[in-house]
Amino acid sequence: xxxxxxxxxxxxxxxxxxxxxxxxxxxxxxxxxxxxxxxxxxxxxxxxxxxxxxxxxxxxxxxxxxxxxxxxxxxxxxxxxxxxxxxxxxxxxxxxxxxxxxxxxxxxxxxx
Amino acid sequence: xxxxxxxxxxxxxxxxxxxxxxxxxxxxxxxxxxxxxxxxxxxxxxxxxxxxxxxxxxxxxxxxxxxxxxxxxxxxxxxxxxxxxxxxxxxxxxxxxxxxxxxxxxxxxxxxxxx
Numbered sequence: 001x002x003x004x005x006x007x008x009x010x011x012x013x014x015x016x017x018x019x020x021x022x023x024x025x026x027x028x029x030x031x032x033x034x035x036x037x038x039x040x041x042x043x044x045x046x047x048x049x050x051x052x053x054x055x056x057x058x059x060x061x062x063x064x065x066x067x068x069x070x071x072x073x074x075x076x077x078x079x080x081x082x083x084x085x086x087x088x089x090x091x092x093x094x095x096x097x098x099x100x101x102x103x104x105x106x107x108x109x110x111x112x
Numbered sequence: 113x114x115x116x117x118x119x120x121x122x123x124x125x126x127x128x129x130x131x132x133x134x135x136x137x138x139x140x141x142x143x144x145x146x147x148x149x150x151x152x153x154x155x156x157x158x159x160x161x162x163x164x165x166x167x168x169x170x171x172x173x174x175x176x177x178x179x180x181x182x183x184x185x186x187x188x189x190x191x192x193x194x195x196x197x198x199x200x201x202x203x204x205x206x207x208x209x210x211x212x213x214x215x216x217x218x219x220x221x222x223x224x225x226x227x
Contacts, residue, residue: 040221041221048215098143099170102147
């Protein structure tokens with residue numbers, strides 16, 4: 001089956017660093033994605049990992065370990081506007097097509 | 113550059129009424145998806161399509177039907193709306209498999225309330 005787990009909620013302080021973890025189980029792994037979603041809006045793309053290791057993009061970094069079924073999103077120098085939900089998603093090809101399976105999201109609150 | 117457009121954005125339905133949500137993309141994408149998002153449940157796949165004239169069930173297809181008569185349009189139908197279908201609906205699309213980019217493109221969402 002397919003399963004994605006991530007914490008429901010996290011709180012951090014402005015200027016700090018926060019790490020949001022994601023674990024997954026899937027039979028046809030073909031990439032892991034992180035999305036940011038502000039309340040009332042559509043998800044927006046943050047990062048993509050298909051090979052093991054760290055991908056860095058400005059204040060955001062994402063790490064993947066395929067053998068452990070584990071990823072994390074690292075947000076540095078937190079800003080108030082980073083308060084949002086962060087969705088971990090796996091692209092699965094076990095059915096022969098591309099399907100994107102989403103976790104329930106982690107709601108991040110950034111405090112002043 | 114429209115991208116993925118959903119209509120309507122907001123709708124209130126009475127139980128038992130029917131309606132259709134329209135998703136249109138102007139990027140010549142092959143794959144299109146309909147998701148619903150509920151509090152604490154994340155995005156759940158309802159139906160998807162891998163090309164014009166084809167559709168397939170996702171993880172929560174009951175109570176919904178879809179059609180992909182034209183490549184650029186993916187319609188989601190509710191034949192007899194129920195309060196359990198109150199949700200935010202997102203359409204998404206990606207290019208053909210072999211040239212798939214690193215992300216899917218989402219529409220802005222459709223807020224549906226069934227009373």
